[in-house]
Amino acid sequence: MLILTEINNDRSYRYISVYGVQPEDRKSKNRGYQEAPIYLEQPVKGVIDMNERMLRVLEFDKIIEQVTNYAATSIGKQALQQAHPSTDMKTVVRLQDETDEATHIERLNKTLPLGGIFDIRPSLKRVSIGGVLSAGECIEVSSTIYGARMAKDFVDRLEEDVPILSGMAKEVSPLRQLEQAINRCINDDGHMLDSASEKLRGIRSSIRTLESRVREKLSNFTKTHSNKLSDAIITIRNDRYVLPVKQEYRSAIGGIVHDQSASGQTLFMEPKAVVDINNQLQEAFVNEKREMDRILVSLSNLIAEEVNALEHNVHILGKMDVIFARAKYGQAIKGTKPIMNDRGFIKMNQARHPLIDSQDVVANDIELGNDYTAIVITGPNTGGKTVTLKMVGLCCLMAQSGLQIPALDGCELAVFSHVFADIGDEQSIEQNLSTFSSHMTTIVDILKYIDEKTLVLFDELGAGTDPQEGAALAMAILDEVIERQARVIATTHYPELKAYGFNRRQVLNASVEFDIETLRPTYRLLLGIPGRSNAFDISRRLGLSAAIINHAKSYVGMDSKNVENMIASLEQSQLKAEKDYEQAHDLLQQAENFYEDVKNMWHEWQEKKDKLYRKAEEKADKAIQKAREEAELIVQEIRNMRSEAEWKEHEWIEAKKMLDDAKPELSAKQDTSTPSKKREEKVLEPGDDIKLLTINQKGTVLERISNHEYLVQVGIMKVKVNRKDLHYMSKTKEKYEQPITTIKGSNYHVKTELDLRGERLEDALLKLEKYVDDALLAGYPRVSIIHGKGTGALRKGVQQFVQQHPRIVDSRPGEAGEGGSGITVINLK
Template structure:
């Protein structure tokens, strides 16, 4: 992309905002160099990277990106044998630690959600725990080499502390002596040139002997190292020198360790910088309330409620924009200051952001194309240095565009043909649009020339648009109207500002009939479009409510069938238990009878006992399990409408209504109809049930019970009887709640129904319906 276009469309400002969301200099460096890509595959990958990072932020709210430094210069110096400073080594250890934390974080996240791209980066991070541990064992976070770095260093520092203690002890005795107050400027021990000294007055310089290291600004105080501690200070200096040599040896050893792992550390730095950059893009997307656009390479742009990212969200007006499918050219007409240029920049900037892998400030479902080039001629390009007028400057830019534009280009013209004679400017604008259109490019152009209003009607693939103007408030609404050309509001504005009607009427007489009809037609189109948008919004809201109601109903039906199966299984188990108990009692009776026959020669025949046992066994119900039924239904069957089937996914039974397609059937499950793949269906063979003697059963209602009962027009007594029966049916159906419509009327029926429900043993609570449920004309009853 040309740098001039990036600046014209203010992509550099977006880039500056992105930089603020990086956690390290590595991420900031990548953000500062961000440019849109023209490779379709790369753009798709960049968008997926940002989307995965945004998913992680939504789930966790943060990522462990602290403690990251750009250690690449340190690695280069270590690789050629240089000695790194303690601070540089600390930065390396901190970066290695941060990469290890990030690897663990992303690996754990991959177990919770699907993040294949981020997981690949995490897997590429090499864990260099030995390097991190070696540095941290030798250097603390402030960059000081620790005593534990080596045994030699520990010993030297112990000697230093011992010698310093002896020196301080000797000096303390000097400054506490009886003459010290007279000879010393202050009773303190200080350090000059890394040696311990005391402040001695000028006139007593010969009393202590030794070496003078410094004087005060007035010359009245000398900082003297007394002769008695010169040898001790010399020993201290010797130990300090050996300490410094040992520290250098440790730093060189650690630098060699870093140099040995230079390639792995460089790779870690690159990966962690890339991850920081991805999460910076995700944070910026969250800031502008952006979304991931679908990307295509067919020149198609569809933006839903798109906003300019540099205008505050509470001020910007969102617009729907589409180009590249039914039409390739959009001509936005209308007066100045209406928001045409902002719309132009919004489309261009959203395209550049998408191609750079950024989320765009538009709703989900938006779509952007990957263009080889985006060209823009926007704003006042007057050049004083080149002595060019505004028109000439625009023409220079347009000539350059026409030399380069092709079928895979997006071209944005602002006030095309402006700055010259209106007739010539309009003709030139039409000619330029024709040329770009014939090249196959996608074009959005703004103009205030009325001649271009007819341009969209005369050419296929071209559509008019305008920005709405509110004549009541005398201000633009900045709302884009696709398919409606802009119209002049000069007469309406003048009238609102108080211009005399006679002047306005005279002005109208100077406009020909055709122009007047066009303006009336445009006004009608604007009104119709506003009405259509309002009705579409209401339809969307109703559809949303209907979908919610359908989902709720589906859940209730599924819960009903689950509960029904549980109750059926429980009833079968209870029946089997009762019969088993009866068989045991019968066996006891038969045993007693045998005893009676043997003991008292009772006239009871053996074959009669056998017959009695057989009849008892036949009376026991046979339970058919789900597995048995599945085996029975596993035989090959050609499905026909009306067949009883089981939907394996839901485990529910239903009937085939009709074949929806080659492999799908429409299945009636209770009150629901749904399309089900034939592989998910299991035929249930209808069999005659054996006659069960001495078994009484209770059958549920075959007819469907509605979710509401309408009592309007019913007599009071009949209504209460219907309520009682309806509640019983609803309870059998397993409904959690029902609606009873009684109307408003005098309130007698409403009061009677509510009193009856309050006293019903199965009703948990009642309430009036909400605004969308019928208000006070409906009572909602919830069951226990």
């Protein structure tokens, strides 16, 4: 709310905010800001006084006093003492963001360094109008420059994202040259250094020489005239070196008397022998002061040149000190950052009154401004109704001042133009105001300014007069406030207001809980349930006879009894619902914990199973690998030791393949969230070109034995291979393709070699003839006949048969790797 404070000569207007939006925050001349004029029915002073009274009633000044204790500089303390809540939404959001950034830094155990910073604004004002600063004031300026630079460096080195504080730090001017100029002339104690100028160095050197000469002469004098002195010491009077001379030797010593003792028996005299030297010394002192004054004038001029930058530094440092003071206070009360809105909505979870000790305070939930705009709280005295009112109002003022509120995370508060409170008794004998009149005076003033941006707090609304009239007046006032869409919380004792909320959609009944067993309030706020009178129950617990209590009940009307019974039923339902909720919550928590335990055990079992599988498979793989290596070594030795017995290469290949087939496949751990996809395998057909992966050799498919097994030919070998060991290359058209696809017989499966060793020639030729027929039916292009070396008769018989058979194209002896002359390879057509 803007209040008219002054009409300027140019017919423009200056305004201030009731809650202290400072004029310097708005751009305008005369450190104010201009807006369209408004006119108020009441004098400005009355409105300002009323709002200051509201802040005092809600004890906001005590909050500010506590926050001020956390400020590190006099600048910050002074700024906090003048702090007021802001009514501008953007300003409040920025204040909360500032505090949140500082709180984040404080949580990391990092503190903004603000030592050595002074309020130098009076000194800056003096130098800006041509004044000269003292040495102490100059060193305060230097110290403040250093402190500002340390604060700036601290923020700049932060790794956290603090855009507001970083922006403020960038506005700080280092002013290192000015600081160095001051420090070259003045030390930390404010004493002018000899190095301030060459002239000052020379003057002080002469002063030390003269002082040495004076002391030397006076020291000699004390030795030769010790009997004429009260004490053999050299002292100073009126800035001149003197000796304590006995009164009776005044004429004998001669010189100038500067002082005498209280008894008059001792005179402090400057002997004639040192008068001239003392005069020279005094002249040197005058020259020293003149040079020091000249240096201070020079430093003051340098400071005057940077007045604007220094003032801005002080302003930024004070602001940063205030921000960190707010953050430290928020940590002290275990506060949280509220979400701000301009809809008049309040929601606080487990909110606590910030001025009550955390060990004693009772936290409560508050919600207002969404489904309902008014809360009527009933209940016994000392039950906590007034504390609840103050807590809500105080938290709103704190939030609008950039302070965190003592509540749990997720709270939301509104930015109000006014927070009005009618709390306490301000009756006055001088003004002839009773309790009722005092309340009505305050309420009348409040009703002049309330709107939808207003929070109104009424304590014991309508009290101090006839109950019936007071209740009617209270309901009428509430109706007026609700009609203006203001947010209102009111406490009352009137039973008529207990039913008030049931007839109005925007009003919610509430009460403070009272324990009948202990006759003590619990200070818990129960939303949705009006408070009931506990007079009869309390009286019975205190020992009042049942007869008197029953007689008293007979005077209570039926309507009142019905209301009390209804409230009692609501309380019982509320307590039962809370108890059931707690039980359900506990069961849910137990179920969730059990589920987590089972899930963790399942994952552990799966991991353990997979680990055991992998371990077993790796162990088997190592064993097979070792066997393979040993077998290869043995075979290599056999190859090297070949003599008469020839090793069949194709037999070695088949044996090696069998060894490979025995190797297990290591199970890779699969993601249980998605099923593993098997590689789609192409169905091979006879005649397809393939690669046998186990020996990395190309071959041809001869027959599909089953879905996963094929008969293939690799070189001269025909082997049965698993599909996973075959890689499809291409499709070929062979001349034997047709017979394979058309001829099916009982002798279809036949080996690619025939062993005739040990047979008689006639029997061998019969077997050879039948074998060739079977091979032709099978479609083999090439077969091997094993006849051995022996006498050579069987080999000759085989060769003659081969030359005479019409379906045998040609033949050749076996190569070294195939068996040599002990085998004949024939090609069929």
